[in-house]
Amino acid sequence: MRSHPLFQLTLLRFREFVREPEAVFWNFAFPLLLTAGLGVAFRDQAPQPIPVAAVTQQLAAALRADPQLRVEERTPEAALNLLHTGRVALIAEPGPNASVVYRYDEANPDARSARLVADRAVQSAAGRSDPVPASNALVREPGSRYIDFLVPGMIGMGLMNGGMWSLVFSIVDTRRRKLLKRIVATPMPRHHYLLSFLVWRLVLLPCEVGIPLGFGVWVFGVPLRGPLWQFALLCLLGALTFGSIGLLISSRARTIEAASGIMNLVQLPMWIVSGVFFSAERFPAVVQPLVRALPLTALNDALRANMLQGSGLGQMVPQVAVLGVCMVVCFGSALKLFRWR
Amino acid sequence: MPAAALRVSNLKKAYKDVTAVNGLDLEVFPGECFGLLGPNGAGKTTTIEICEGLTEPDSGVVEVLGMQWGRHGAELRQRLGIQLQETQLSDKLTVLETIQLFRSFFRNGPSPEDAIAHVQLQEKRDARVGNLSGGQKQRLALACALVGNPDLLFLDEPTTGLDPQARRQLWDLIIQFKKDGRTIVLTTHYMDEAQQLCERVAIMDHGQAIARGTPRELIASIGVEHVVQFSVGDAALDLGTLERIPGVRSAKLEAGAAQLQVTELHQAVPALLAELTRQGLPLTELSTHSATLEDVFVSLTGRHLRDA
Ligand SMILES: Nc1ncnc2c1ncn2[C@@H]1O[C@H](COP(=O)(O)OP(=O)(O)OP(=O)(O)O)[C@@H](O)[C@H]1O
Ligand SMILES: [Mg+2]
Secondary structure: OOOOHHHHHHHHHHHHHHOOHHHHHHHHHHHHHHHHHHHHHOOOOOOOOEEEEEOOHHHHHHHHOOOOEEEEEOOHHHHHHHHHOOOOOEEEEEOHHHOEEEEEOOOOHHHHHHHHHHHHHHHHHOOOOOOOOOOOOOOOOOOOOHHHHHHHHHHHHHHHHHHHHHHHHHHHHHHHOOHHHHHHOOOOOHHHHHHHHHHHHHHHHHHHHHHHHHHHHHHHOOOOOOOHHHHHHHHHHHHHHHHHHHHHHOOOOOOHHHHHHHHHHHHHHHHHHOOOOOOHHHOOHHHHHHHHHOHHHHHHHHHHHHHHHOOOHHHHHHHHHHHHHHHHHHHHHHHHHOOOO | OOOOOEEEEEEEEEOOOOEEEEEEEEEEOOOOEEEEEOOOOOOHHHHHHHHOOOOOOOEEEEEEOOEOHHHHHHHHHHHEEEEOOOOOOOOOOEHHHHHHHHHHOOOOOOOHHHHHHHOOOHHHOOOEHHHOOHHHHHHHHHHHHHOOOOOEEEEEOOOOOOOHHHHHHHHHHHHHHHHOOOEEEEEEOOHHHHHHHOOEEEEEEOOEEEEEEOHHHHHHHOOOOEEEEEEOOOOOOOHHHHHOOOOEEEEEEEOOEEEEEEOOHHHHHHHHHHHHHHHOOOOOEEEEEEOOHHHHHHHHHOOOOOOO
């Protein structure tokens, strides 16, 4: 009994994948390590007091009255040294006529806060009292932390990397070995060859998305507020879109070097501007239409809207449209251009 | 005369700056092993890949097993066994997995296990392709060509780069396949390979067939049965004298040695020795071989196959 060619070809995908330990690492372990690392680095902490220096005992005592400051009393030279090496954010020193001079770097947000807090402490030590009484109500909610922002971005990036790398590397390597030519010299229907990549992507998808998602949800309590089936649909759409881009890149390239050059050219801008690690909104308004038209931006926005805001597909029409159009155009061109030898 | 298994007429194919095939005619009969012989760049691969339906010819007719690529492509693929000159099979698969993959593409054929046994790779059944020796890789490639039970087998330089033992092993496999009554077209630039395996050969040069026939016919056509090579150190030789020796047809000097084209070896060698003794020349080297296809190529083109 012979097995079905599509089954054998998919098995080939599987074997090539698992027998390449690097591929497994970059696909699964690396995004996980990165998420864990960034999650820990940017975890929400009780706010730390800001280190400042004072050059007189009197100023030091005044500043110590505020728990938001950690005060070191130093000579002016020693204090300057601390400031220049970043170990304190601000120096309070006496000025002429019983005034106080704050020495700090205005571009450093910590230093600006320190300036406000220190001045308040100095003024109240001198006898000022607040005319309006005030108290704080603090919020810290899942969904607005950095890790909540990061996890959907990592899932989007994983779909891009996995979708493009696996196809491009495999197809171009097969072509370079003249194995593609050898395979099309058999009766194998050509669409089976391409379909095997689709099937393999679908098999891998639950792991590729599930691992970072599960990690985010279990370890960091990242919310998953939208309908799960819509989330799955978005991942599928993303995987197909990036698969099509990968297919287009590998449709003619004869060497891995050429293909990975093109691939970096395509991926690098998206890593930076598509809101994986920080919001795409940070880029100037003039380039926003361009940023929004990138498939990874669309995917990340849609995943975040689903997970963090619980939005439905109806509210993601532009993003879904970007992905759909990109997929159809790339897949169509790839089929037209594909070099079977 | 049976219908041809492969018929090619007036085949032409040009690439940007070279004419790879220039008006080639071939006819291969069922059950024979046909050799395309020629130096590097002669157009052998181009020709065979056109016959395999992998390259489009510029013009000419190609009929394979009575069918044409344009109309019967799918059917033809089922009935052809193909080995390409430069394929590297996937290093990460094992021998068995590779065969299973190729087997799955064909309707009929042996089981993967049988296919492996056929090329004597049982011991390497579970070894990765990347760890096979050159000869084992070639046998695996042959097995991949045989998994569909082909009626017509195309082999492009099946033994190039192999050591003599591995070549001999591959020859045995090809001879076995021939015994089953199937047709083979192979290319090679080894004359001995063509002489061993092929019923008929076509010698190709610059995209054309410059000679065609059985190896025996071709060798007979140059009217020389043996070649005698000798040298006499630094001493000068007179070619005219050598050509007057009975049984010698012609003589020439090549790379410091003299080469005699000989029709009657038993007359020529004693006479040559006597002549050298008469002239007082020291014989430092002497060898003879029966004329080969190589000598046919040399006499047709004035070049050797290897450095053509
Ligand atoms: N794809 C191609 N593009 C351009 N020129 C080509 C191409 N394929 C072959 N040629 C040229 O066509 C000529 C014939 O090549 P071919 O590969 O058919 O020779 P061959 O007889 O198989 O040689 P070898 O013994 O080295 O395999 C060569 O001059 C080669 O450079
Ligand atoms: Mg060749």
